[in-house]
Every structure is written in C-alpha cells, then in structure tokens.
Amino acid sequence: MNSSDLSQQMAQRWHDQVRMHTEPQRSCCEMECPAGLLPEIARWLFAELDYSFAGLIVEEDPAQWALRYEFHRAREDAPVQVLVRRALDEKTFPSISDCVHAADWHEREAEDMFGLLFEGHPRLGDFILHDDVWPEGVEPMRHQFNAQRSVPERRPNPHWRLRRIVQAPGAFAMPIGPVFSGLAESVHFQLETVGEDVIRCVPRLFYKYRGIEKIAEGRSPEDVLLLAERFCATSAFAHALSFSQAMETIGGVAPPPRARRLRVFLAELERLRHHVAALEGICESTALTVAASQMALLQEELLRLGGALTGHRYLFGLLTPGGLRCDLEDGACRRAIAATRDILRRLRQLEKMLQFSSSFLDRLEEVGVVGTKDARTHGLVGPVARASGVVRDLRKVLPYCDYEAFTFETPMESEGDGYARLRILFAEAAQSASIMQQAGAALCAGPVHTPCPSRPGAALGWVEAPRGAAFCWLRISEDGQVARYRLMPPSFANWHGLHLATENFAFQDFPIILATFDLSVAENDR
Amino acid sequence: MSQWVRIGIKTRIKTTHYPAQAETAPGVSPGLPQGGAYAAADVSSLVNLCPTKAISPGLVKDSLIVDYRRCIHCFRCVHGATTPLRWEKGWQWAAGGQKCDGVASGPEGNRLGRVFARSVHIIVVDAGDCGACLNEVKQLNNPYYNMHRLGFFLTPTPRHADILLVVGPLTEHMRLPLLKTYEAMPTPKRVIAVGACALSGGVFGPSFISGAGVGQALPVDVQVPGHPPPPLAILHGLLVAVGRQTPATITSGAPVSLEATTR
Numbered sequence: 007m008n009s010s011d012l013s014q015q016m017a018q019r020w021h022d023q024v025r026m027h028t029e030p031q032r033s034c035c036e037m038e039c040p041a042g043l044l045p046e047i048a049r050w051l052f053a054e055l056d057y058s059f060a061g062l063i064v065e066e067d068p069a070q071w072a073l074r075y076e077f078h079r080a081r082e083d084a085p086v087q088v089l090v091r092r093a094l095d096e097k098t099f100p101s102i103s104d105c106v107h108a109a110d111w112h113e114r115e116a117e118d119m120f121g122l123l124f125e126g127h128p129r130l131g132d133f134i135l136h137d138d139v140w141p142e143g144v145e146p147m148r149h150q151f152n153a154q155r156s157v158p159e160r161r162p163n164p165h166w167r168l169r170r171i172v173q174a175p176g177a178f179a180m181p182i183g184p185v186f187s188g189l190a191e192s193v194h195f196q197l198e199t200v201g202e203d204v205i206r207c208v209p210r211l212f213y214k215y216r217g218i219e220k221i222a223e224g225r226s227p228e229d230v231l232l233l234a235e236r237f238c239a240t241s242a243f244a245h246a247l248s249f250s251q252a253m254e255t256i257g258g259v260a261p262p263p264r265a266r267r268l269r270v271f272l273a274e275l276e277r278l279r280h281h282v283a284a285l286e287g288i289c290e291s292t293a294l295t296v297a298a299s300q301m302a303l304l305q306e307e308l309l310r311l312g313g314a315l316t317g318h319r320y321l322f323g324l325l326t327p328g329g330l331r332c333d334l335e336d337g338a339c340r341r342a343i344a345a346t347r348d349i350l351r352r353l354r355q356l357e358k359m360l361q362f363s364s365s366f367l368d369r370l371e372e373v374g375v376v377g378t379k380d381a382r383t384h385g386l387v388g389p390v391a392r393a394s395g396v397v398r399d400l401r402k403v404l405p406y407c408d409y410e411a412f413t414f415e416t417p418m419e420s421e422g423d424g425y426a427r428l429r430i431l432f433a434e435a436a437q438s439a440s441i442m443q444q445a446g447a448a449l450c451a452g453p454v455h456t457p458c459p460s461r462p463g464a465a466l467g468w469v470e471a472p473r474g475a476a477f478c479w480l481r482i483s484e485d486g487q488v489a490r491y492r493l494m495p496p497s498f499a500n501w502h503g504l505h506l507a508t509e510n511f512a513f514q515d516f517p518i519i520l521a522t523f524d525l526s527v528a529e530n531d532r
Numbered sequence: 533m534s535q536w537v538r539i540g541i542k543t544r545i546k547t548t549h550y551p552a553q554a555e556t557a558p559g560v561s562p563g564l565p566q567g568g569a570y571a572a573a574d575v576s577s578l579v580n581l582c583p584t585k586a587i588s589p590g591l592v593k594d595s596l597i598v599d600y601r602r603c604i605h606c607f608r609c610v611h612g613a614t615t616p617l618r619w620e621k622g623w624q625w626a627a628g629g630q631k632c633d634g635v636a637s638g639p640e641g642n643r644l645g646r647v648f649a650r651s652v653h654i655i656v657v658d659a660g661d662c663g664a665c666l667n668e669v670k671q672l673n674n675p676y677y678n679m680h681r682l683g684f685f686l687t688p689t690p691r692h693a694d695i696l697l698v699v700g701p702l703t704e705h706m707r708l709p710l711l712k713t714y715e716a717m718p719t720p721k722r723v724i725a726v727g728a729c730a731l732s733g734g735v736f737g738p739s740f741i742s743g744a745g746v747g748q749a750l751p752v753d754v755q756v757p758g759h760p761p762p763p764l765a766i767l768h769g770l771l772v773a774v775g776r777q778t779p780a781t782i783t784s785g786a787p788v789s790l791e792a793t794t795r
C-alpha cells in the first residue's frame with residue numbers, strides 16, 4: 007500500500023485527528039496523532055495491516071517530548087512513523103505493548119533512561135540501570151544529565167534480588183553469571199525450577215551498557231561513526247553501514263556505484279563470518295568438538311581474509327558516510343572470492359556430516375521451539391525469526407546498496423526449533439558467498455567516495471545485520487553535531503523473545519538454546 | 533561418528549609455530565602505527581587526525597609518539613593522511629604493567645614464578661567489550677593458535693585461576709563482579725588487560741557509566757594493546773606474564789605516561 011492509500015484509510019477511521027506528512031526524500035511517512043489514539047493506531051498497523059514494529063525513538067525537544075514508533079512492511083510500502091508529541095511535564099504515555107509485544111523493552115528502556123511512564127505496562131523498573139547499583143531518579147538520557155561526570159553516591163546494595171515469579175513448593179532460583187563459563191559475554195540468568203525441569207528463564211542484561219546513545223550526543227558524526235562501528239564488533243560493518251546510510255540520507259548524497267558494490271561485498275563477508283561463528287557455537291554447545299574445531303578453522307580463515315583484504319580482521323576503519331575510506335583492489339577481491347568458494351565447499355561438507363550425526367541432531371530437534379505467531383508478536387528478527395516462519399529481510403523489504411540487483415532467496419523454515427535455526431544459518435551462509443561473488447563480478451571502475459555534508463536533519467538508517475534487522479535514528483543539529491543517535495539492534499529484539507524458547511525445558515538444553523538463538527550481549531547492551 | 537575422526541585426521545596440523553618461529557600468514561594482525569621521526573609539516577596534521585589523541589608530538593623536535601593504549605585502529609592516520617604514519621605488521625606488543633596509581637611496575641616484579649611456566653589457568657572477565665577482544669581470546673582455543681600446547685588453560689572459576697584476563701572498558705555494572713572475581717582468586721595472581729578499551733577506556737570511557745580502563749580498579753601486570761589485539765598478541769601477553777617472552781613498550785617513539793597526554 008502506498009502512502010496515499012494509507013492516508014485515505016486513516017482519514018476514514020480517524021478523520022482529521024491524524025496528520026500525515028510524507029517526505030519523499032526520506033522515503034518515510036510520518037503520522038502525527040494524539041497520545042490517546044496511539045494504542046488503536048499501533049494495533050491497526052500491527053495486527054490488521056501486518057506491519058512489523060522496528061522500535062521506539064524518544065526525543066526530548068526543548069519544549070516537548072516526541073515519541074516515534076517505527077513500522078515497516080513490504081517493499082511497496084514506505085516505512086511508517088507514528089509520532090506522538092506531549093509537553094515536557096506530561097510524562098505519561100499509553101503503553102502499546104499489550105498488543106505489540108515487541109514494544110515491551112522499548113517502553114521499559116524509555117522509562118529507565120528518560121523517566122517516562124507507560125500506562126498499562128505491567129513491568130517497569132530494574133532494566134538498563136540496575137536497581138542495586140543506581141539510586142532512584144537518575145534519568146541519563148535527559149538533556150540536563152552530564153554524560154561525562156560520574157554520578158556520585160552509588161552504593162551497591164548487596165541484598166537486592168531479582169524478582170521471582172514461580173511460586174510453588176520446592177521452587178528455587180538458580181543464578182548464573184554475570185561471570186560464568188570460560189568465554190561467555192557478561193549476562194545474568196535466573197533459572198527458576200522445581201527440580202529437573204526449568205520452568206522459566208529470565209535474563210538480566212545491561213551489565214555491559216556503555217551508554218552509546220548518550221555519549222554520542224554533541225559529538226561530531228566522524229566520532230559517532232567510531233562508536234557505531236565499535237559497540238558490537240561481530241557486526242561492526244553492518245552498524246557502521248546503517249549509520250553511514252542515515253548520514254547520506256540527511257546529506258542527500260548517494261555513494262558511487264563502486265562503493266555500493268564493495269559495501270555489499272564486505273557486508274556479506276561479515277555475515278558469512280558471523281554465521282560460521284554462530285555455527286561453531288552450536289557445535290560447541292552440543293560438545294561436538296571436532297565439528298566445532300572445523301568451524302573454528304573456517305572462522306579464523308575468514309578473519310584472516312578480512313585482515314588481508316582490508317587491513318583489519320573485523321573490517322574496522324573502512325566505512326565513512328559517502329562511501330569507503332579507501333579502495334580495494336579488484337585482484338584482492340577476486341582472491342577473496344576464490345577463498346570463500348573453498349570455505350563454502352568445506353562448510354557444505356560439514357553440513358552434510360552434521361545431518362548424519364544423529365547424536366547432534368537429537369540435541370537440536372524440538373529444542374527451544376518458537377511458534378510463528380509468537381515470533382511475529384514479539385517482533386523477532388533475523389535468522390531466528392526466519393526459522394519460525396517469519397521472513398522479513400531488509401535487503402528485500404527496504405533494499406539499500408542496490409541489493410535488489412542481486413539474486414538471492416531469503417530462506418525460511420517453519421519448525422522454529424534449534425535444528426531449523428541451524429539450517430537457516432547454513433542456507434544464509436551459502437547465500438552470502440553467492441552475493442559476494444555477484445558483487446565482485448559487478449564491480450565497476452570509479453571512485454569510492456563522494457563528500458557527504460553534515461546538514462541539519464534527521465533520518466532513519468537500516469541494514470539487515472547478520473543477526474537481523476538493525477535500525478538507527480540519527481538527528482544532526484544546526485551546528486552539524488549529532489543530537490540524537492538511537493540504536494535499535496537485532497539482539498535487543500531477540501533477547502526479548504528468548505523467554506519464548508526457554509519455558510519448561512531440560513536444564514542441559516540451556517546452552518544449546520542459547521547458542522541457536524545466536525545472541526550478542528554487546529549488541530544488546532550497546 | 534567415524535567420519536569426524538577421519539576429517540580431524542585429514543585436516544592435519546594447522547597450528548602456528550609461534551613463538552618458536554615467526555608467523556607469516558597474511559591477515560593475522562592489523563599491525564600498529566609507529567612513532568619516531570617525521571617531517572615537521574606532518575607532525576601537527578597527524579596529531580590532529582587521531583580521534584583518540586593516541587598520537588602526540590614527541591619530546592625531540594619533529595617526532596611523534598604513539599600511545600598504544602589509545603590507538604583504536606581507525607586507520608585515519610593512514611587513509612586520511614597526506615603522509616601516512618609508518619605502520620608495522622607485528623604483534624609482539626604486550627607491555628609490562630601499571631599499578632592502580634599509574635606507577636609502572638618493575639620488569640621482574642609482576643611475573644608469575646617459574647612453577648607456573650607450563651600450567652597456567654586463566655579466567656576471562658568481560659567488562660563491557662564489543663565482542664572483538666573476547667572473540668580473539670576465543671581464537672586462542674582454535675587449532676590455528678591452540679594455547680594448550682603452551683600450557684595455558686581457560687577456567688570458568690576464579691578459585692582455579694592464576695591469571696585474570698580482562699577485556700572491555702569496565703562498565704559501572706561490571707565493576708563489582710570484576711572485583712569479586714579478583715578477590716576470589718588465590719595468590720599469586722596476575723591481571724592482564726587486553727585491548728585499548730581495557731587500557732584507556734577506548735571510545736567509550738570515561739563517562740557516567742563506563743570507566744577509563746581496568747587499571748582504575750585493579751593493578752594491571754601486563755597490558756596488551758590493539759583494538760582488538762589479534763590472537764597472537766594476546767598469546768604474547770600471556771607469555772610475558774609468565775616470563776617466557778620479553779615485554780615491549782606501550783608507546784612508540786618515547787615513553788609517556790597515560791596522564792601526560794591530555795584527552
């Protein structure tokens with residue numbers, strides 16, 4: 007549906023209570039509505055029109071709050087932004103998360119960081135700022151809060167405990183983390199159990215919160231690019247790309263064709279490496295060490311490939327708004343493609359061998375099942391969602407970097423269990439290698455950079471990161487500095503849905519469910 | 533299952549010969565920029581290019597100092613510069629440590645005794661890293677690097693650990709877990725800070741929620757610079773900690789303390 011159809015339907019339903027602006031340059035349609043109508047409109051978009059929820063952007067203007075709810079659907083439809091404004095002293099908004107579950111954590115975050123209240127939300131409180139470390143009333147994302155000064159008077163409360171839900175005779179809670187198991191990222195789990203089976207699992211995140219959104223404010227776009235690239239290294243290129251694309255939308259420039267192809271090439275290299283690492287994690291979680299070592303070999307080879315090609319194993323320092331900082335040689339790209347071809351061949355061989363390892367399959371099949379309906383209402387993204395029958399690949403839905411010029415299919419499975427997620431990872435890895443080949447073959451001569459001015463304005467940036475849809479919202483102020491950089495990474499969506507897969511499961515399946523969910527704490531904790 | 537045995541054998545030995553021999557495969561290390569003598573015209577432009585102030589003018593005229601604790605591999609001193617900084621593709625970067633008060637510790641004082649030389653257990657604490665340093669530490673377990681051959685083992689519990697390896701700038705929420713882990717370790721114990729974030733806060737700190745490195749909370753015995761340091765650099769750091777390799781200096785050009793270069 008194009009935006010004029012949408013506005014007609016809106017006019018029929020809500021008459022002139024909703025105002026629509028379409029900005030062709032930003033390819034986004036904005037609907038401004040009174041706060042009271044918000045739940046109704048959100049429900050209409052999400053439940054009736056099948057839009058996906060991408061995230062909530064809170065901005066504090068000098069005089070008022072602006073809350074933007076991002077929705078998107080299919081290639082023909084422009085993304086929709088529902089905008090609600092309120093005076094600064096009115097801090098209560100209606101909650102939409104009873105219908106759009108995906109908004110749950112976004113609302114909790116806004117409550118924690120801005121001090122907003124969401125009426126009807128069942129569970130606000132300890133979230134990003136841990137209640138046992140921070141005093142009440144700290145609202146770090148407000149403008150008057152100084153990001154550089156440390157907050158005085160922080161006395162950790164050793165007696166603070168996470169809330170327990172399961173109340174039954176013999177029920178107990180097993181705490182895990184934040185420092186646990188050799189090489190895991192810092193996160194805490196509370197497993198509630200009455201014996202053998204774990205009834206529910208609550209992750210407590212944000213041990214690694216570095217306040218990227220706050221410390222980005224007032225810095226130059228060049229500096230914020232460093233943050234975008236470095237808050238989650240396993241998908242560094244993807245996030246830097248989404249930032250650069252937002253800058254390019256604001257600046258009104260398009261990078262030259264060669265830069266776009268090279269971006270696709272490197273983004274797919276990163277996806278391939280990430281998927282191999284995820285597969286290694288799955289093999290490791292099932293204690294299939296030989297397979298894990300084989301995957302580890304492939305991962306190291308891909309890291310070296312990136313290092314030899316770009317100078318950095320995690321592809322840092324290459325992207326810049328307007329294109330790339332330096333050109334890559336065609337010959338080096340061809341060699342890289344040849345190397346990925348060999349890696350893909352070995353990956354296929356491993357896939358086949360895994361399919362015949364019954365002890366491995368037994369541990370993945372019917373483990374951590376997420377149904378299609380749940381995956382949709384909780385707004386899961388990426389390979390996890392595609393394994394549960396929800397295919398929304400931003401490379402197809404909102405194409406960027408000329409992805410529409412490449413032939414590839416987004417894989418889909420419907421079982422929603424660990425094995426389905428494994429198959430998706432294998433299929434996508436193969437596809438990434440094929441897109442790399444296509445992009446390499448389509449490389450044309452030419453520059454790789456056009457100057458990108460830092461104009462005032464705001465835009466949404468997005469990419470299909472290795473873990474799924476990643477959105478960011480960027481606002482540049484009059485003086486050319488970053489006024490707001492909002493990150494909506496895929497892991498934030500998928501951590502929120504983890505509990506769907508961890509209800510009533512056997513304890514020994516826990517590491518396997520975690521590994522197949524392929525979550526990054528750094529990406530979530532940003 | 534026999535297929536797995538077969539593929540394992542068929543793969544043969546992939547392990548690097550480092551430290552006995554140098555590793556020459558491409559892409560094992562991003563390298564680090566080098567300080568020293570530069571033309572007068574380039575000095576100020578290079579100093580201004582660096583977003584983290586890792587580059588500062590040297591003590592002698594027409595020279596530059598690069599502080600590796602701050603270098604975040606942004607390559608702006610290469611791709612953006614008229615005369616790029618000299619760049620060297622090594623990895624033996626691990627340097628001796630700093631006490632909490634910023635005083636450099638003696639060259640011998642911080643090493644674990646010889647008894648530990650071939651059986652060292654390491655606990656890794658993620659104090660807010662971006663995933664890169666942790667992933668590079670993880671690579672030490674892969675067949676290419678295989679740190680077990682050198683007597684290094686990961687342990688999940690602080691009670692068994694001799695070395696605390698910390699990555700990340702130290703976020704406010706990880707401060708207490710990190711200190712608890714350190715306290716739970718038996719003595720003698722050593723701390724290795726891995727990565728620019730753990731050494732100086734990197735791009736993240738200091739701020740309201742993230743520190744300026746692990747050194748603010750714990751005495752650091754070995755510093756491994758890099759963003760992230762490649763697996764070989766971390767391996768070098770481990771070998772320095774047990775006295776099997778000589779430490780490098782943390783700056784290139786001339787020694788400076790972290791406080792001497794202003795942010």
Ligand code: SF4
Pocket residue numbers: 565581582583584585586587598602603604605606607608609610
């Ligand atoms: S690569 Fe290192 S030294 Fe060079 S500009 Fe970046 S941070 Fe500074």
